[in-house]
Amino acid sequence: xxxxxxxxxxxxxxxxxxxxxxxxxxxxxxxxxxxxxxxxxxxxxxxxxxxxxxxxxxxxxxxxxxxxxxxxxxxxxxxxxxxxxxxxxxxxxxxxxxxxxxxxxxxxxxxxxxxxxxxxxxxxxxxxxxxxxxxxxxxxxxxxxxxxxxxxxxxxxxxxxxxxxxxxxxxxxxxxxxxxxxxxxxxxxxxxxxxxxxxxxxxxxxxxxxxxxxxxxxxxxxxxxxxxxxxxxxxxxxxxxxxxxxxxxxxxxxxxxxxxxxxxxxxxxxxxxxxxxxxxxxxxxxxxxxxxxxxxxxxxxxxxxxxxxxxxxxxxxxxxxxxxxx
Amino acid sequence: xxxxxxxxxxxxxxxxxxxxxxxxxxxxxxxxxxxxxxxxxxxxxxxxxxxxxxxxxxxxxxxxxxxxxxxxxxxxxxxxxxxxxxxxxxxxxxxxxxxxxxxxxxxxxxxxxxxxxxxxxxxxxxxxxxxxxxxxxxxxxxxxxxxxxxxxxxxxxxxxxxxxxxxxxxxxxxxxxxxxxxxxxxxxxxxxxxxxxxxxxxxxxxxxxxxxxxxxxxxxxxxxxxxxxxxxxxxxxxxxxxxxxxxxxxxxxxxxxxxxxxxxxxxxxxxxxxxxxxxxxxxxxxxxxxxxxxxxxxxxxxxxxxxxxxxxxxxxxxxxxxxxxx
Numbered sequence: 301x302x303x304x305x306x307x308x309x310x311x312x313x314x315x316x317x318x319x320x321x322x323x324x325x326x327x328x329x330x331x332x333x334x335x336x337x338x339x340x341x342x343x344x345x346x347x348x349x350x351x352x353x354x355x356x357x358x359x360x361x362x363x364x365x366x367x368x369x370x371x372x373x374x375x376x377x378x379x380x381x382x383x384x385x386x387x388x389x390x391x392x393x394x395x396x397x398x399x400x401x402x403x404x405x406x407x408x409x410x411x412x413x414x415x416x417x418x419x420x421x422x423x424x425x426x427x428x429x430x431x432x433x434x435x436x437x438x439x440x441x442x443x444x445x446x447x448x449x450x451x452x453x454x455x456x457x458x459x460x461x462x463x464x465x466x467x468x469x470x471x472x473x474x475x476x477x478x479x480x481x482x483x484x485x486x487x488x489x490x491x492x493x494x495x496x497x498x499x500x501x502x503x504x505x506x507x508x509x510x511x512x513x514x515x516x517x518x519x520x521x522x523x524x525x526x527x528x529x530x531x532x533x534x535x536x537x538x539x540x541x542x543x544x545x546x547x548x549x550x551x552x553x554x555x556x557x558x559x560x561x562x563x564x565x566x567x568x569x570x571x572x573x574x575x576x577x578x579x580x581x582x583x584x585x586x587x588x589x590x591x592x593x594x595x596x597x598x599x600x601x602x603x604x605x606x607x608x609x610x611x612x613x614x615x616x617x618x619x620x621x622x623x624x625x626x
Numbered sequence: 627x628x629x630x631x632x633x634x635x636x637x638x639x640x641x642x643x644x645x646x647x648x649x650x651x652x653x654x655x656x657x658x659x660x661x662x663x664x665x666x667x668x669x670x671x672x673x674x675x676x677x678x679x680x681x682x683x684x685x686x687x688x689x690x691x692x693x694x695x696x697x698x699x700x701x702x703x704x705x706x707x708x709x710x711x712x713x714x715x716x717x718x719x720x721x722x723x724x725x726x727x728x729x730x731x732x733x734x735x736x737x738x739x740x741x742x743x744x745x746x747x748x749x750x751x752x753x754x755x756x757x758x759x760x761x762x763x764x765x766x767x768x769x770x771x772x773x774x775x776x777x778x779x780x781x782x783x784x785x786x787x788x789x790x791x792x793x794x795x796x797x798x799x800x801x802x803x804x805x806x807x808x809x810x811x812x813x814x815x816x817x818x819x820x821x822x823x824x825x826x827x828x829x830x831x832x833x834x835x836x837x838x839x840x841x842x843x844x845x846x847x848x849x850x851x852x853x854x855x856x857x858x859x860x861x862x863x864x865x866x867x868x869x870x871x872x873x874x875x876x877x878x879x880x881x882x883x884x885x886x887x888x889x890x891x892x893x894x895x896x897x898x899x900x901x902x903x904x905x906x907x908x909x910x911x912x913x914x915x916x917x918x919x920x921x922x923x924x925x926x927x928x929x930x931x932x933x934x935x936x937x938x939x940x941x942x943x944x945x946x947x948x949x950x951x952x
Contacts, residue, residue, distance in 0.1 A: 324767050324847075325699035325831055326664035326757070331656070337663065338652035339740065341754055343710035345747030373651035384669035384752045414665065417752075421671030426710045426743075426752035428667055431652070441650050505651055521650075 310399040311383065311413060327414035329380055329430060336435050337379075340370035341428040350485075351466065352423075356394045358485040359425075360401030365489045366508065367429035368409060369566040372494030373506040375439040376431030378411035384428075386421035409491055439497060439504035439570070444522035446599040448502050448571040451580060451591045453490050456511055457537035457555065458483035460562025470554065487566035493591070496583035497570060504570035510561035512603060515569055519603060522571075528595035531608035533559045536592060560605075571597055636725040653740035655706055655756060662761050663705075666696035667754040676811075677792065678749075682720045684811040685751075686727030691815045692834065693755035694735060695892040698820030699832040701765040702757030704737035710754075712747035735817055765823060765830035765896070770848035772925040774828050774897040777906060777917045779816050782837055783863035783881065784809035786888025796880065813892040819917070822909035823896060830896035836887035838929060841895055845929060854921035857934035859885045862918060886931075897923055 331337045344363050346352055364381065371378050383402070387395075406413060411429070462480035465472045472480065490506070497504060503522055507514050511533065519526055534555050572580050577593075584591040598604075605613040657663050670689050672678055690707065697704050709728070713721075732739060737755070788806035791798045798806065816832075823830060829848055833840045837859065845852055860881050898906050903919075910917040924930075931939040 325696040326666040326702060326764070328700075328759070328764055329663040329665055330661075330761065331663070333659065335656075337655040337657070339655055339706075339708060339754075339756070340652040341708035341710045341742045341752070343712055343743045343745055343747075343750070343752060345712050345745055345750075348745055348747050370651040374654075376652060380665075382665060382667035382754055384667045384754075386669055386671050386750060416667045417669045419669055419671055419674055421669075421674050421750065422748040424669070424671075424712060424747065424750045424752075426667070426669060426750075428665075428708055428710075428754035430665070433654070435656065438652070438654055 310395045311416070327380070327382070329414070331379075331432050334435055335432045336438065338371055338374045338376035338431040338433050338438060339428065340367055341426065342366045342370070344425040346423040354485060356397040357401035360398040360403075361405045361486050363425045363427055364402050364405050364411070364429070365487050366566060367427045368405070368411065368489035368491055369487070369506040369508070371429055371431035372489050372491045373439065373504050373568055374431070374433060375437065375494045375498040375501075375504070376433040377495055378409045378491060379430045379432050380412045380414045381406070381427050381429040383413060383416035384426040385416065385418045386424040387418065388420070388423060409489075433498070437498045439494065439501050441503055441505050441518045441521035443501075444503040444518050444524050444571040444597045445573070446524055446597055448573055448597040449577065449580075449593050450515070450526060450528065450569070450571050450595040450597060451593050452507065452511065452533075452536065452569045453493055453567045453584075453589050453591050454488070454565075455483070455536050456507065456533065456565050456567060457558030457560075457562045459487065459564035460558040461537065461554075463564070464554070464558075484564060487564070489566055490568045490587070490589055492587035493568055493583060493589040496587045497568075497572075497580075500576050500579045500583055501570040501572050504568055507565040507567045507569050508563060510563045511565070511569060512560050516603060518569070518571065519597075519601070522597070523601075525598045525600045525602045525604070526595055527598055527604045527606060529608070530556065530560065530605050530613050532592060532594050536594075636721045653706065653708065655740070657705075657758050660761055661758045662764065664697055664700045664702035664757040664759050664764060665754065666693055667752065668692045668696070670751040672749040680811060682723040683727035686724040686729075687731045687812050689751045689753055690728050690731050690737070690755070691813050692892060693753045694731070694737065694815035694817055695813070695832040695834070697755055697757035698815050698817045699765065699830050699894055700757070700759060701763065701820045701824040701827075701830070702759040703821060704735045704817060705756045705758050706738040706740045707732070707753055707755040709739060709742035710752040711742065711744045712750040713744065714746070714749060735815075759824070763824045765820065765827050767829055767831050767844045767847035769827075770829040770844050770850050770897040770923045771899070772850055772923050774899055774923040775903065775906075775919050776841070776852060776854065776895070776897050776921040776923060777919050778833065778837065778859075778862065778895045779819055779893045779910075779915050779917050780814070780891075781809070781862050782833065782859065782886075782891050782893060783884030783888040785813065785890035786884040787863065787880075789890070790880070790884075810890060813890070815892055816894045816913070816915055818913035819894055819909060819915040822913045823894075823898075823906075826902050826905045826909055827896040827898050830894055833891040833893045833895050834889065836889040837891070837895060838886050842929060844895070844897065845923075845927070848923070849927075851924045851927045851929065852921055853924055853930045853932060855934070856882065856886065856931050856939050858918060858920050862920075
């Protein structure tokens with residue numbers, strides 16, 4: 301199968317929102333008047349971001365999900381995306397499953413595939429996504445102010461827990477592994493929550509490299525510090541829904557590491573003034589997305605961890621860095 | 627060096643046109659009122675699109691050039707781009723040279739790096755580029771009409787000639803190889819010509835996979851056929867500027883193959899009504915880009931090659947396809 305057949309068979313849909321879609325030199329997009337275009341690009345590499353034997357349907361989902369998560373973090377509405385794909389060879393069943401997972405998520409968010417590139421090479425998926433946000437209303441990292449509450453959506457740490465199990469570092473009961481693995485391989489971008497937080501959150505980002513490391517971006521961009529209650533964050537791992545007896549089997553240090561520095565969560569971490577607590581609750585409700593208040597922005601620089609009694613917890617958790625050791 | 631240091635050191639510039647540049651979850655772009663955004667994405671893979679030992683400064687140039695070439699083919703003005711980069715390791719001299727070549731070309735076209743991604747993996751460069759074109763004025767592949775002239779910009783075939791030499795299939799004099807290699811490794815995107823052809827050309831694309839194959843896209847999209855004079859195209863290779871004695875050393879078949887199906891040319895192929903010949907000449911002059919008339923669009927489907935006497939030439943030149951043999 302040639303490159304053009306491949307594109308036609310797996311990745312061409314009728315053009316909807318774009319003025320011109322797949323098949324010319326460029327796609328043509330026109331944001332509505334008064335709107336800004338939010339643009340983000342993420343690359344997924346085999347062995348680094350996913351295992352060679354990952355279910356291709358889940359991989360198609362995840363490749364777009366991590367990009368939609370960036371739009372969510374800006375409060376943008378998804379519009380369209382481009383897909384550049386390097387494949388070792390043309391593998392029809394793989395492509396069929398990959399495109400099914402990819403386009404199902406795209407359709408769910410009204411996000412149109414408008415172009416891209418396919419080539420032969422080590423498996424590599426590069427998606428660039430476009431969203432629309434009213435001019436001046438994008439959620440940025442730089443807006444956190446001392447006194448603001450800090451929130452995180454959904455659950456944290458399950459993806460890392462699955463990764464540790466898949467790498468053979470720990471053993472998980474089959475049902476726990478299956479649930480955690482779903483969070484690793486098929487994360488849910490918090491697109492509706494991001495839009496609901498426009499005008500409510502003072503800053504936001506998505507948690508991709510680990511909560512503490514990512515929060516650090518907000519603190520640096522905002523020129524603030526923060527205090528996080530780890531007695532709350534440790535319960536944000538989905539396995540906290542297990543009976544205490546089952547939960548007790550996990551090393552508490554492992555749970556801390558997974559929730560605070562696990563990575564691959566694709567939840568939103570955001571801040572909002574104390575006066576907007578009701579508005580945050582309304583945004584959570586409107587988007588059917590749970591949010592948990594985990595700490596507070598402080599004037600003093602640095603990130604402080606405390607336990608339920610407010611006592612300092614020593615921080616040992618470096619966030620995932622793509623070029624750092626580990 | 628960590629991912630964030632790497633981005634800060636090599637790829638961060640002061641924000642200019644973008645509302646928000648490198649460093650948040652998304653870049654924010656706002657095309658001017660009445661403008662459409664032209665979007666294109668290209669991925670370059672080591673071993674497929676470039677040799678492992680290629681000069682990184684030239685590689686940085688080429689990675690953006692092939693994307694700017696897509697904007698040129700739409701008649702769009704470059705605005706901004708994202709860069710996703712997979713690197714086997716952090717190699718400071720390589721990154722310095724790569725970013726120098728990349729950003730020099732970007733600056734030359736006022737095209738701003740607004741975001742992207744870096745990760746560890748087999749060397750892979752994925753750029754998505756954004757340009758602006760007045761609504762309804764983009765040059766498409768579908769506008770060619772019977773009787774239209776067919777043109778190509780600049781020279782054809784030199785990149786393939788260099789590739790054949792670098793792969794050891796042929797031997798070239800050192801000065802010829804150096805000149806041809808520059809065309810392979812540092813192509814010139816015809817950005818100014820593309821914009822000058824708005825309202826003049828009836829269809830356009832950029833020649834990346836070889837003239838005949840790429841022209842085929844215009845013919846299919848336009849529902850037409852074409853006749854090409856190969857006695858003209860064969861002289862479009864830059865080495866035609868050599869004395870006849872030097873030129874005579876090359877196999878005529880090789881020159882045909884390189885000019886008609888060489889690939890990696892990044893010239894514009896376009897059509898225009900006969901009545902617009904003066905306007906095409908003016909666009910060529912205004913953009914300081916040579917253009918050559920090489921044939922004519924015909925109603926009868928198919929692509930016919932003729933010699934100087936108008937006699938049919940047998941076509942043996944399949945265009946480069948990323949998943950086809952060879």
